[in-house]
Amino acid sequence: MNVLVVGGAGYIGSHCVRQLIAAGHRPVVIDNLIFGHRPAVGRDIPFYDVNLGDEGAVGRILVDEKIDVVMHFAAFAYVGESVNDPLKYYFNNVVATLQLLRTMLAKGVKKFVFSSTCATYGIPSKMPIVESMPQAPINPYGQTKLDIENALKALAVAHGLSFAAFRYFNAAGAAEDGAIGEDHNPETHLIPLAIDAATGKRPALQVFGTDYPTPDGTCLRDYVHVDDLSRAHIAVFDKLSKPGTGLFYNLGTGTPTSVLEVIRAVEKVTGKKVPYIAAPRRAGDPPALYADSSKAVSELGWKIKYTSIEPIVATAWKWHSTHPNGFGKQ
Numbered sequence: 001m002n003v004l005v006v007g008g009a010g011y012i013g014s015h016c017v018r019q020l021i022a023a024g025h026r027p028v029v030i031d032n033l034i035f036g037h038r039p040a041v042g043r044d045i046p047f048y049d050v051n052l053g054d055e056g057a058v059g060r061i062l063v064d065e066k067i068d069v070v071m072h073f074a075a076f077a078y079v080g081e082s083v084n085d086p087l088k089y090y091f092n093n094v095v096a097t098l099q100l101l102r103t104m105l106a107k108g109v110k111k112f113v114f115s116s117t118c119a120t121y122g123i124p125s126k127m128p129i130v131e132s133m134p135q136a137p138i139n140p141y142g143q144t145k146l147d148i149e150n151a152l153k154a155l156a157v158a159h160g161l162s163f164a165a166f167r168y169f170n171a172a173g174a175a176e177d178g179a180i181g182e183d184h185n186p187e188t189h190l191i192p193l194a195i196d197a198a199t200g201k202r203p204a205l206q207v208f209g210t211d212y213p214t215p216d217g218t219c220l221r222d223y224v225h226v227d228d229l230s231r232a233h234i235a236v237f238d239k240l241s242k243p244g245t246g247l248f249y250n251l252g253t254g255t256p257t258s259v260l261e262v263i264r265a266v267e268k269v270t271g272k273k274v275p276y277i278a279a280p281r282r283a284g285d286p287p288a289l290y291a292d293s294s295k296a297v298s299e300l301g302w303k304i305k306y307t308s309i310e311p312i313v314a315t316a317w318k319w320h321s322t323h324p325n326g327f328g329k330q
């Protein structure tokens with residue numbers, strides 16, 4: 001398949017590009033590099049530095065590259081910022097995505113794979129989370145993703161769009177060969193922050209909330225390896241042949257891991273102490289969030305290779321230890 005990877009220079013998109021090649025597909029990347037990194041995408045891969053909402057440019061790429069399916073990773077994804085500047089999030093995550101979808105329909109491209117999030121569930125009443133549970137986001141970021149999920153349902157009915165929306169839990173880790181990995185600026189994800197605290201690149205890690213009703217008092221989250229995520233996106237292609245198909249899948253390992261367990265895994269893998277300080281809980285952080293991903297496992301034959309935190313951290317460490325400045329000059 002010729003696959004347009006929108007946001008393919010970002011963290012998850014760039015890993016998916018490599019998995020697409022490994023699976024025998026032909027990726028084409030669009031990224032405006034607002035957060036992405038050009039070196040994250042191989043020089044031999046067609047790359048377009050355009051905004052996903054640019055209907056003229058995107059339309060030409062869809063036609064010229066004979067695109068069969070669009071994978072859409074591009075979005076703003078900082079929850080706190082979405083609360084303070086919701087318009088920024090609605091314009092990029094909703095308006096530009098609707099423009100992308102309109103362009104696809106105009107050019108007759110009707111297969112779409114979308115990065116959604118567990119943030120669409122808000123604060124669920126029970127764990128693990130199954131896809132049929134109510135979605136009630138508690139911040140604009142999660143709402144923008146839910147808005148697109150709803151738009152996709154309507155486009156499937158009206159125009160025969162076939163889509164899969166994947167609700168990711170905490171994407172983590174890096175490519176096995178250490179060639180690409182996570183390089184967000186600002187970084188808000190726990191594993192890179194803990195690694196940076198261990199290596200002295202950042203000050204002590206703040207652990208937000210140590211009095212949660214969890215075994216060690218810290219939050220429980222579901223860390224899923226970025227290559228495992230990527231493989232699910234490819235496994236769904238076969239299901240998109242029938243026009244009007246709409247699919248929703250959680251992607252997590254189902255294993256709750258606490259903040260302190262992540263810290264311990266980082267210490268074990270790096271052989272260094274992670275200095276940390278206990279900080280108050282953050283508003284809107286539920287005690288536990290983890291997935292029931294059995295639907296993706298049974299329907300897509302999704303195989304989760306990384307089922308526990310240490311091997312995930314090991315891949316992240318391989319990337320960070322060989323690229324201390326991320327994609328910048330080493």
Ligand SMILES: NC(=O)c1ccc[n+]([C@@H]2O[C@H](COP(=O)([O-])OP(=O)(O)OC[C@H]3O[C@@H](n4cnc5c(N)ncnc54)[C@H](O)[C@@H]3O)[C@@H](O)[C@H]2O)c1
Nearest residue numbers: 007009010011012032034035036051052074075115168171
């Ligand atoms: N990282 C996670 O744990 C996680 C969890 C749940 C959902 N998600 C979703 O997965 C997707 C990918 O996340 P990520 O961590 O790889 O993010 P990222 O910021 O690393 O990648 C997003 C990419 O999209 C590009 N982009 C943004 N707006 C664009 C635009 N208007 N036009 C063209 N390119 C644009 C950025 O330059 C960047 O390269 C996002 O949609 C995010 O909401 C991520």
